[in-house]
Amino acid sequence: MLKGVNRVLLGIVGLVLVVLGGPVLAIGLGAPAPSWWPHDGRHDVLLDEAARTRWRDEGWWWPVVIAVLALLVLLSLWWLLAVLRRRRPVEVLVDTGDGEDASLRRRALEQALAEEVSHLDGVDRAHVHLTGRRRAPRARVLLLLQPHIDPGTTLRSLTRGPLTHARNSTGLPTLPTETRLRAVKHRPERVT
Known part of the structure; x- marks a missing residue:
């Protein structure tokens, strides 16, 4: 979802910058002003003195301007951090045993591990779900258990089976795992 929101916001910001900044740059370089542009030519200022000083005497003007600008800066920083911070690795580095590394797609390892765990x-x-870094991934496993099963037995089977296989096949020294166990809720059936 973040990827879609990011693309929409980037598109809107880019469109605003092109629509407002493009004519300013073109006029500054000597192109004629478009008919809808509020200024006449290359030496015309964007904000004249009357526009700049119009709200100066109002007590609410400058706090509102500063608050809006501060909010825009904070939102921009949040957006930048959300884009730069990647919680899930795209690939996991696998030790091939000959001193080289190979890359394994995160989704492939997730699907293989989920398939083995579901059996x-x-x-x-x-x-x-795999999180963490390429060289040190972490696993988050959600198990939906049938009502009759002992959670401790399932957890031991998970640790000794699929997690050990995943760790050995990727050549990772450790694969820290957070496991959540939930019981499957069946809908009640009418007995006749």
Whole structure:
């Protein structure tokens, strides 16, 4: 979802910058002003003295201007951090044993691990997400358990089976895992 919001916001900001900044640059370089442009020519200022001093005597004007600008700066910083901070690696580096590394797509490892986990006894469904860095991934596993199964037995089976296989196949020294267990809720059935 963040990727879609990011693209829409970038498109809007880009469109505003092109529509407002493009004519300013073109007029500054000597092009004729468009008919809708409020200024006449190259040496015309964007804000004349009357426009700049119009609200100066109002007590609310400068605090509102500063608050809006501060809010824009904070939103821009939040947006930049959200774009730069990637919670999930795109790939995991796999030790091939010959001193070289190979890359394995995160989604492929997630799907393989989820497939193996879903075949454990008593597991109805499994969801796996990898987080962390390429060289040190972390797994988040959500298990939906059938009502009759012992959670401790399933957790031991998960640790000894799929997680050990994933760690050994990728050559990772450790694969820290957060596991959440939930029981499947079945809809009540009418007995006749």
